[in-house]
Amino acid sequence: MSDTLKIGLPKGSLQDSTIKLFAKSGWKINLHHRNYFPDVNDEELNISMCRAQEMAKYVEDGILDAGMTGKDWILENNSDVVEVSNLVYSKVSNRPARWILAVAGDSPYMKPEDLAGKKVATELLGVTKRYFEEKGIDVEVFYSWGATEAKVVEGLCDAIVEVTETGTTIKAHGLRIIDEVMQTNTILLANKEAWENPWKRKKIENINLLLQGALKAEKMVGLKMNMPKNALEKAMNMLPSLNSPTVSDLSDVNWVSVEIMVEEIAVRELIPQLMDLGVEGIIEYPLNKVI
Template sequence: MSEPYLRLGVPKGSLQDATINLFAKAGWKIKLHHRNYFPDIDDDRIKCSLARAQEMSVYVENGTFDVGLTGSDWISENNSDVVVVDDLIYSKVSNRPARWVLCVNGNSPFKRPEDLEGKKVATELVGFTKSYFESLGVNVDVSFSWGTTEAKVVEGLCDAIVEITETGTTIKANGLRIIAELMQTNTRLIANRDAWADPEKRKLIEEINLLLQGALRADKMVGLKMNLPKDKLKDANGSLPSMTSPTVAELQDPNWLSVEIMVEESVVRKLIPELKALGAEGIIEYPLNKVI
């Protein structure tokens, strides 16, 4: 590497804890300090800094960071020239893309974006929102919101807001109504172009991505291990989903087999009773950190 370490930007705010937990599953322990923006990481090849997701792509583009994590929305908003290494679909709430939505007061007469002609819209995503309404040919006054955006509609400071949501719970709790979805966004691993061109830094970035993706893949999966009567293996094959095929090993008792599989966690509640009915015993379910 041109420098003795890789500079990693960790998103501060709502994604901070989820990011640190993801890195922990991938094999890196990041330790925060209460009074500074430079967490420790248990890898002397990497130095960490905290930065707001909204600004991350700017810092990666200008070389402050070699690599960072931020939303595709902010890459677009900042028009940043960075390398998108991969998508990392994770969040503090759910493993699905977040949505930027156009919201109005629940009792307002507005039902479509076109109904907001000449009205005021508040948002943190100013550039994209302006482009969205321009594409519709609708003239609105878009202003930047520094936070508590939902309250601005309720207090009558604007006619509508463009806000990010995953479940819509906060929007409904504030008495607002969604009238349009503007875009979906998810977290991306991005790299500075010069860092990506450095063979050693690129190798480390790809290593980080590989293990992060493995941790994400394992997030919804579990391992199942059991003893199964040998004469029931054929019957069980249809009930044993796995990434390739089950791992089967002989036991000391020739009438029994040890069987191990990796499955989606959501099917386990249905699968275990089926396996038990086939005669499986000693069924063990265990979490997975990474699936590569």
């Protein structure tokens, strides 16, 4: 087979959610114990599992044609790649994460400028150095190999730059956020030469199309119901929908079947309102993709 796309998927915290997202998009990935090269039900794909921190470098160097990693690691490595699209998802939520500047809860530091001459620990070394340089603040930034939150508590540094989604872990360690360094989310990226190859570009674009459809579907559900025809006009003004609802006649001329796609969070308010209109047989079902 002449045409194969080499794509890297992130190991670590995003691994399970990425494999689940690909499954919803149509690609079944089977991991093997202690093996970085899983099987996939697509002969045109060659998948490698890589650390998110190294992904952009592998894509830039052409070891991989495409990959998924955080915007933070693209900037950290100053990688010269094509950012195909944002894929806003994570292990616990469908939203970006934040790299924040935090200090001990009882420290006197209230703003970044207060850290002049102090020590800052982080895994995101390059981005953090540029952040302080742009603000004109002279600090000592050093690399943290893990357990970064504990370094402030242990007195090894005066502040940290660490990634968080909700801030819960930061607060649990008795730390206080004094600034946001950057927001980050997962990016689908491509090697520049691969992007210029028509076959590879089309393959990457098709993968992106289906991934985006699966992500959109995560927040939506389908609703199907039987509705009295005389309630249809009022219901049309009430029903949120991606497009106009699908309305079909039933054997009983006084009733119609209505089908819509709505955001899942809206259903808890919508169903009681529909019941008040005399709607019956409401069925809610999950969606795999919305394109």
